[in-house]
Structure formats: structure tokens, C-alpha cells
Amino acid sequence: MRLRTFRDVSIKHKLTLIIMLTSSVALLLAGAAFGTYELIMFRRAMTSHLLTLAEIIGANSTAALAFNDQSAARETLTALSAEPHIVSTTIYARDGRAFAKYFRADMSQDLSPPTPQEDGYHFGQDHLVLFRRIMLDGEQVGTVYIQSDLQELRARLQLYVGIVVAVMLASSCVAFVLSSKLQGVISQPIMHLAQTARVVSVEKNYAVRAVKQSQDELGLLIDGFNDMLHQIQERDAALQQAHDELEKRVQERTQELQQEIAERQRAEKALRESEMRFRSVAQSANDAIIAADSNGNIVFWNKGAQTIFGYAEAEVLDKPLTLLMPPRYRDTHRRGLERMRTTGEAHIIGQTVALQGLRKDGSEFPFELSLATWQTEEGTFYSGILRDITERKRAEDEIRTLNTELEQRVVERTAQLTAANQELEAFSYSVSHDLRTPLRSIDGFSRILLKSYLDKLDTPGQDYLQRVRAASQRMGQLIDDLLELSRVTRVELRREAVDLSALARAIAAELQQTQPGRQVTFVIAEGLVARGDVRLLRVVLENLLNNAWKFTGKLTHAEIAFGSTQQDGRPVYCVHDNGAGFDMAYADKLFGAFQRLHPASEFEGTGIGLATVQRIIHRHGGRVWAEGAVGQGARFYFTL
Amino acid sequence: VGRLTQAVLRCRWRGGMFGLLTMLVMGVTTSGAQTLGPREYQIKAAFLYNFAKFIEWPPEAFPSTNTAINLCILGEDPFGDDLEQTVQDKVINGRAMVVQRLKGVQGLKGCHVLFVSASEQKRVSQILESLKGQSVLTVSEMERFAAIGGMINFTLQENKVRFEINVDVTERAGLKVSSKLLKLATIIRDGDRN
Numbered sequence: 089m090r091l092r093t094f095r096d097v098s099i100k101h102k103l104t105l106i107i108m109l110t111s112s113v114a115l116l117l118a119g120a121a122f123g124t125y126e127l128i129m130f131r132r133a134m135t136s137h138l139l140t141l142a143e144i145i146g147a148n149s150t151a152a153l154a155f156n157d158q159s160a161a162r163e164t165l166t167a168l169s170a171e172p173h174i175v176s177t178t179i180y181a182r183d184g185r186a187f188a189k190y191f192r193a194d195m196s197q198d199l200s201p202p203t204p205q206e207d208g209y210h211f212g213q214d215h216l217v218l219f220r221r222i223m224l225d226g227e228q229v230g231t232v233y234i235q236s237d238l239q240e241l242r243a244r245l246q247l248y249v250g251i252v253v254a255v256m257l258a259s260s261c262v263a264f265v266l267s268s269k270l271q272g273v274i275s276q277p278i279m280h281l282a283q284t285a286r287v288v289s290v291e292k293n294y295a296v297r298a299v300k301q302s303q304d305e306l307g308l309l310i311d312g313f314n315d316m317l318h319q320i321q322e323r324d325a326a327l328q329q330a331h332d333e334l335e336k337r338v339q340e341r342t343q344e345l346q347q348e349i350a351e352r353q354r355a356e357k358a359l360r361e362s363e364m365r366f367r368s369v370a371q372s373a374n375d376a377i378i379a380a381d382s383n384g385n386i387v388f389w390n391k392g393a394q395t396i397f398g399y400a401e402a403e404v405l406d407k408p409l410t411l412l413m414p415p416r417y418r419d420t421h422r423r424g425l426e427r428m429r430t431t432g433e434a435h436i437i438g439q440t441v442a443l444q445g446l447r448k449d450g451s452e453f454p455f456e457l458s459l460a461t462w463q464t465e466e467g468t469f470y471s472g473i474l475r476d477i478t479e480r481k482r483a484e485d486e487i488r489t490l491n492t493e494l495e496q497r498v499v500e501r502t503a504q505l506t507a508a509n510q511e512l513e514a515f516s517y518s519v520s521h522d523l524r525t526p527l528r529s530i531d532g533f534s535r536i537l538l539k540s541y542l543d544k545l546d547t548p549g550q551d552y553l554q555r556v557r558a559a560s561q562r563m564g565q566l567i568d569d570l571l572e573l574s575r576v577t578r579v580e581l582r583r584e585a586v587d588l589s590a591l592a593r594a595i596a597a598e599l600q601q602t603q604p605g606r607q608v609t610f611v612i613a614e615g616l617v618a619r620g621d622v623r624l625l626r627v628v629l630e631n632l633l634n635n636a637w638k639f640t641g642k643l644t645h646a647e648i649a650f651g652s653t654q655q656d657g658r659p660v661y662c663v664h665d666n667g668a669g670f671d672m673a674y675a676d677k678l679f680g681a682f683q684r685l686h687p688a689s690e691f692e693g694t695g696i697g698l699a700t701v702q703r704i705i706h707r708h709g710g711r712v713w714a715e716g717a718v719g720q721g722a723r724f725y726f727t728l
Numbered sequence: 729v730g731r732l733t734q735a736v737l738r739c740r741w742r743g744g745m746f747g748l749l750t751m752l753v754m755g756v757t758t759s760g761a762q763t764l765g766p767r768e769y770q771i772k773a774a775f776l777y778n779f780a781k782f783i784e785w786p787p788e789a790f791p792s793t794n795t796a797i798n799l800c801i802l803g804e805d806p807f808g809d810d811l812e813q814t815v816q817d818k819v820i821n822g823r824a825m826v827v828q829r830l831k832g833v834q835g836l837k838g839c840h841v842l843f844v845s846a847s848e849q850k851r852v853s854q855i856l857e858s859l860k861g862q863s864v865l866t867v868s869e870m871e872r873f874a875a876i877g878g879m880i881n882f883t884l885q886e887n888k889v890r891f892e893i894n895v896d897v898t899e900r901a902g903l904k905v906s907s908k909l910l911k912l913a914t915i916i917r918d919g920d921r922n
Contacts, residue, residue, distance in 0.1 A: 151908030154778040156771075156888070160912050225781050225820055 099278055103271035104264065111263040112256060119252035126248060130241055134216060135209050141171065142220035142232045149179050149232070150224040153187065161188035169193070173236045175215065179222070180204040180231040187230060204231035214238050277306045281313060294321040376455075376474040382467045384409045384425050396455070396476050398448030414446045429468075437461055442477065453478050516574050520567045527567070531560040562694075569696040572627070573681070576703050581621050588616040588661065591629050592650040599637045607644060608637065613651040616661065618728050624704045625728075631697040632663040632724050638691055639667035639722065655727075664723035669716040678714050701726075771889045772882055773810040776867060779880065780820050780841060782909035786902040789840060789863040796826040798838055802855065803845030805829055837862055844868040844878070852876065863902045874916040879903070883914070892916045 094102070145164060152160035161179050168174045168190050178200040181187040189200065209218040215235055222230040277298075284298040294317050298310045370377045376393035380386050385408055389401040397404075397412055404411065410418040440458045447453060456475045461468055534557045542550065589612055596610040618625070633648065640646035647666045652659045670678070670685050677683045681699035701724075705712040708728045716722035780797055797820060799811065815825040828839065833855060836842060842864050844852060849870050856877040859866060866879045873881035874894040879901070881892045893913040898905050 148908070151782060151906065151912050154781065155775060155891075155909075155912050157912045 098275075100271055100275040103275055104267045107267035107271070108260060108263050112260060115252075115256050115259055119256070123245070123248055123252065127241075127245065130244055131211065131216075134236065134241065135218070138209065138216060138218045138234050138236055139220065141168070141174070142218055142234050145177065145179065145234075146220055146222035146230070146232045149188070149222055150229055153179070153181060153222060153229040154224060158188055162190075164188075165190035171236075173240055175235045175237050176200055176233075177235070178233040180233065182229055184231075199235060200233050204233060211238075214242075273302075274306065277301050277310060281306075281310055284313070288317065294324060373473075376476075377471065378409075378412075378474065379469055379471040380409050381469055382429055384421070386411075387469070388471070393474070396447075396453075396474065397445065403448075412445055414444055414452050417444065445474065445476075454481055513574055513578055517571065520571045520574070523567055524564070527560055527563055531557060531564065534560065566694050566696075569694045569700070573696055573700050573703065576624060576627065576700055576707070579621075579624070581624070581707055583619050584622060586618055586620050586622045586625050588618055588625065588629065589614050589650075591622075591626055592616075592633065595626070595630055595633050596648070599633060606641070606646065608640065608646040608648060611647065611649040611651070616650075616652050616659075618659070618661075620708050620728050621704075624707070628701050628704050628726070629663075631701045635697065635724075636663060636665035636667060636722075638693065639669075639686075640665050641667075641691070643667065658727055660725050660727050662723055662725050664721060666721040669718050669720045669722050670714070671718050672716065675714055675716075679712065768884075768889065769807050770810045770814075772869070773807050773814045775882070775889060775891065776811065776841060776843060777814045777818065777820075777825065779865065779867065779909070780825060782906035783865055783898075784904040784906075785840060786863050789902075790823070794822060796824045797840045798828055799825055799841045799843070800828045800830050800836070800839035801843045801845065802830045802833070802836070802848055804847035806845065833858055836864065839864050841865045841867060844870070844873075846870055852878070859901075861901075865898070865901075865903055880913070881916075890914065894918070 094105070097105070145168075148164045149161050152158070152164065165177055165179065165188055168177055169192075172192075174190075175192050175195055176199050177190040178186050179188040180203070184203045186200070186202075205219045207219055207221055209216060215237060217233070217235045220232050220234075221228050222232055280301075281298050284296055287296050288294060297314045297317065300307050300310045300314075370388075371390045373390060373392050374395075376396045377388065377390040378386060378393050379388035385406050386404045387406070389399070389404050393404075394400055399411075410421060413421060437459050440456055442454060442456050444452050445455045454477050456477050457472050459470060459472045461470050463469075534553055537545075538550070538553055538557065545553065592612045593610075596612065600606075600608070629650075633650070636648045637646075640648065643666065648663070649665075650661070650663050652661045654660070668686065668691070674685055678685070679698045679702040682695040683699075684693065684695040702712050705726050705728070710727040712724065712726040714722060714724050776799060780799075799815065801807070801811070811827045815827060818825055828835070830836065830839075833851075836855070836859060840863075842859070844855060844866060846869060848855065852868070852870065852873070853876060856866065866873075867882070868878050868880075869882040870878075871881075874892040874897075877894070877897055879894055879897045883890050883892060891913050892915075893905060893910060894916040895905065895910070896918045
């Protein structure tokens, strides 16, 4: 036998060995069990047989014992010669003496014990001995002793062992033949599986499959194996795919990263340039630019600061800001800094404040400060831009002085102008008033001339006189208007609620009466009430409606409307007509005194009306304006 | 001498009376004399007792299941105390054995075992005649007792007590004698007239 452990033997031989071993052990055990059983049963049968013999002998010996007949007892014992295995037999009397004896023919000596023993049997090396009491009617009359050899038992055992050995040999042969034939059922698929597995592992070929031959566990195993192979194949493919994708992604990512790096380099470059720009700007600024850390120590100092404070950069870097302050401000500064550090409260961040600075030479000066903070990983920083405002302060002071002087002068001048204006008003009023007297004379006398001396005048004379009268009347009208204008300026304003709608309706009725033949449609909105001086507002509406009446005089169907709209939450009143209109180019001239857009021959008027309107509206704090187009009517708006 | 021996032996009988009795019998048998002397009746008393074990009486012989076996002695009593000592405390087949000594033939019919003493030799035929049809085991020690209609007769052979049994008589009396007993006995039939 080769030096191989059972473990390494082929499964084919293992199966055969296992089957043979199992069947042999089973047979051996069964044989041993049956042998033991047989032995026990045979011994029991032997004992039982011997006991029966003893009983028979005993029963047959009772009379002999009772009547002390030894020869009868001996005779009884001779019957034992029919039992070849009985070696010797002895009947003891009640008193223990040997009453009768029997030996087998080949036995020469007495093997029986001299005295009887208790009931029982005992297997010796090659003997079975048995004692049995002989009873007669409940009384022991003697004891029988029987000794048997074990030849029969021995012969039987030998036969038995021989049969077992023969059966084992035969069954081993049959088991070997059968297992050799049948082990293929199990080993063949497994070996096939092993072969396939080897092909897979050696060739890394996951496409091969084991062939399923049965539906048992081996079939399941092969199914599982194939399934596993299938999964491995799929995973392999998936892994390859994932690997490819990963590589692609790595490439993409690398490209992205390169781009990012390039961008970052660009950004860094831009940042550096920006930083340079900032530095050069900061350094070259005329203002002082100072930055400090959260402890109030200076970390940046530009040329402007050097110019203003007189310290070089090296002198102030890492020094506290209090260096730059007059001593009386230093405590306030420290408290403010502390408060900002603990609460984040900052009163002056983002604002421009004016403070006092301390130069290196000890002189103080005013400056303007705008403060900003920024956060970095290293903490909070403050930056301030300071501007020396000594010059500006001085300029401001000068301007203030000048202003004061100027205001004083304005007040004086206003007083002078007011006085002059009043004088002018008085003058104008008196002139107008005084002009009336000669004018009335001219008008009156020329009327008398026309009345009383008409027949004495020829036609041109009458015409001239008529012209004189008309001129004097126009002059009178002119004077009235001027007086009105000046009155409007002078009169005191009395504000009250004025029903503009009613006012407009009354004026419209009056106009209708002056020329009853005209077809004019008035559209007057209801309920327009405003606060103002009723007398002056009547003048306004009279002028506007009169204008409308006048400039629609050539139309067969005139329409005049008065209404209001809302503009910026305030009422805007409007008078409009469909009359001659005007050119918007001249809109700003409409409200000037003595300004006329139409010749007097076409539309009569003094050119003072709209000036009066404007003055009244202005006195009410309102605004007046006009819109229109030639031949398409005019719209006059006013607010109060 | 006999009395003295009996007195000595009596106290030893309490332990193993029958064994001791048998030993005495053996001692007697080995003595070799034709007359066995006083031990002869001890042996015969034991035999009388043992006979009851091997004889089966018909059921009508006993009024009830525990009726005692009456052992009657008719005539001169050769046993002395031996019979009483032998049967004392013994039970045969559930029955005790009672010894009765009869002077006349009255009361014979109540006996189960009747020992006819040698003194009654002259009246033996009459006695046997009176017991005809009765299940009484008759025992004696007279010559030709069994031949003349008795059942068991003690003999002495080679210094041993032996007995004859007339099986015809026992059969007529309705007694069944065990074959074991018969095997030990000399069988006598009615025809034997020796």
C-alpha cells in the first residue's frame, strides 16, 4: 500500500472503502450481537435443560430418599446415560451425605463436591454445575447435583463463528463488487465537477459548464456550480466594464483637474495681479490706508499714511493703533475694540466719521475715517481709509462765514425789494386810477360829440370819433384788467370751501346771456369742491370759461366742459373746448401778461387774463398749464 | 437402653428431627443384625408417616379439606413415643396427622392408616373383613399380611426395613398408591399364596 492517507485517496476508492467498511462493521456488530444472544439463549436453554433433569431426578428420587432405598436412587440415575453431556450426578440425602452417584462411562473419578450446596448453577471453564433441592410435600428430603460439559456450547459457537466469517467474506465480496459498480453514480459527477473546476481555474475560462446528470443533490451542486460560473462570468464582464468606465472617468477627471489647475493658476495670477493692483493703488493713494488685526495692531501702512502721520512703515507695523490717537481718545478706542471683539457690535463700521489724529511730531489734526472689517481664517481684520481734512475744514468754515453774510444780505435786499414792490403797487394802482379820470373825460366828451354833434361831422369824422371812443373804451378795459391784476396780487387770501361746479354753472349762464344766439353745449361735472378764496377762484373760472367762449365763437356747435381728474392723489381741474386751439410751441407764452397768440382783430382781448389766472393759482400754491393744437381746441389744467 | 437413647436424642430432634432420624436409621441398618432392635420401630414409624405421602385417599375419606389424617394403632403398641414424635408438627398435603390407639375394632372406620399390631394376628382376617369397602390403608408386620387381604406389610431384607404392597387390595379400597412407592415395594397380588 502506498504511503497515502485516506484523506488523499480518490473519492472513487473512498466510496468503495467506506461502503465495505460500513457493511463489514455492520455485519460484525450484527454477528457479535446475534452471537451473544445465541450464547445467552443457549446457556439459558442448557441451564433450563439441566434444571429439568435435576427436577426429574429429584422427583423420581423422593420415594427412594423417603424410604432410604439407595439402590432405587442409583437405578434412577442410570437413566442419565442417555444424556451424553452429563458428566456426573450425585444425590445427597437430607443430612448431606452422598446417597447415590452417577459418572459418565469415560469418567474415572468422582468430581462431585463432598457436601451439597444451595440451589443454583455455575458455569466453569468447561463445566456447568447445578444444585437442586429435592422436595417432598414441602419438606426437603435431599439435594441433586448435576455436572454437564460444555461441548455442545462450544461446538455451537464454533459453527456460529464459522458462519459469520463465511457470511462476512461473501458479503464483503458482494459489497466490493456492488460498491465498485455503484460508486460511479456519486463519484463520476463529482469527478466531472472537479475536472470542470480545474479547467476553469487553470484556463480562467468561465464559459465552460459542468453537465448535469441527475436531479439529486449532486445535480443541485452542479446547477449551483454552473450558476456560480455564470455569475462569475457576468461579474467578470461587469468588473471589466466598471474598470473601463473607471479608467475613462479617471481620464476625464484628470482632464478636468488639469483644466481646474489651469483655471486656478489663472485665478491665482489674476489674484496676484489684483493684489499688486490693490497694493499699488493703496500705496499710491493720497489717503492713509491702514489695516489692523483684531488686537488693534497695525498690519498695513501705506505711503499716504506715512505722509499724513509722519511715521515710516517700519516704525508702526505691529504697533497698536492708539499710537495714532491723542491720549484722550485711547480708552474709548480700547473699549470699542473690546466690545467689537466680544459682541461683534461696531458703531462706526461702514460709516464715515470724523476723528482727531496724532502725528509723529505730536500735532493733532482732523481726519475723516471710513472703516471696514473682513474675516479670514486668522481672525478679524479692520481696514480704515483716513483723509486729512484740515484743508476742507478750513474751506467749510469759510463757506459757512460767506453763507451767513449772504443770508444777511438777502434779508436786507428782500426788505428793500418788498418796500419797492409795495411802492410800485401803490404807484401802479394810483397810476391806473388816475389814468381813468382823463380817460373818462375822453370817452364822455366823445360820446357827447357823437350824440349832439353828429350832424356836424362828415362820415370820416364820425368814423374817427367812433375810433377814439372805442380806443378809450379799450384803454378803460385795459386799466380795469391791470387793476384786477394788481388787486389779485395784493388782496389777502381767505381760504374756504368753494363749490367750483356751482361757480362754473353761474359763469356759463352769464356767458349764455351775453350772446343768447350762440349754440354752445356746457358740460360741467357735479360736486367739485375745493378750498380756496372764492373771489379769486371765480376770477380764474371766469377767465378760463370766457376764453373758451371766445375761441369757440366761430363754431356752429361749440362744446365747453369743466371737470376734474386725479393726478398723484390730488385733483386736477380742467376746462376744455373744441375751439381754435393753439400751437404747443407757444404754450409757455400763454400765461405772460400782454401775450397774445391770436390777433385782436380775430379774437378780442387784453392778454392779461391768463396772467391773472396764473398769479391766482400760484398764490393758492397750485400749478396751471395748457395743452392744445391749432384748430383742435385747448385744455387748461390747474391744481390748487 | 432404648428409653435412655430416646431421652438423649429427644432434645436434639428440635433442630433437625427427620435428618437425625434418618441418621439413626442408617446407623441401625449398618448394625447388620436380623432384629434391628429398638430403632426398628423408629424407622417403621417414619415409614408409616411417609406412606401417607405416597397414598391418595378418595375425597369421601375426608369430611373437609383440613380433616386430619388419622393414624390408628390397633392392638399392642410397639412404637412407644416414636409415632407421636414423628408426626408432631407435620403436615401432609395440608392435613395434620393424628395418632389414635384403638383397643377394639370400634372406630376402625374413622382411621385413614391402620397399623395392625402383631398382637392382633388371630383377629386379622376379621379386622380386614370389617374394613372391606373402606378406604383405610392397612399396615402390619405379620407374615402374609399382604397376601391375606392387608395392604402393606413390613419386612426385613438385608437388615433393611422393606415392605410389600398388595395393589389389588388398595385398588379395591379406592386408594391410589404412587408408582414411586410401588417401585420400592414388593408387589403382592391376591393370587399369590405363598
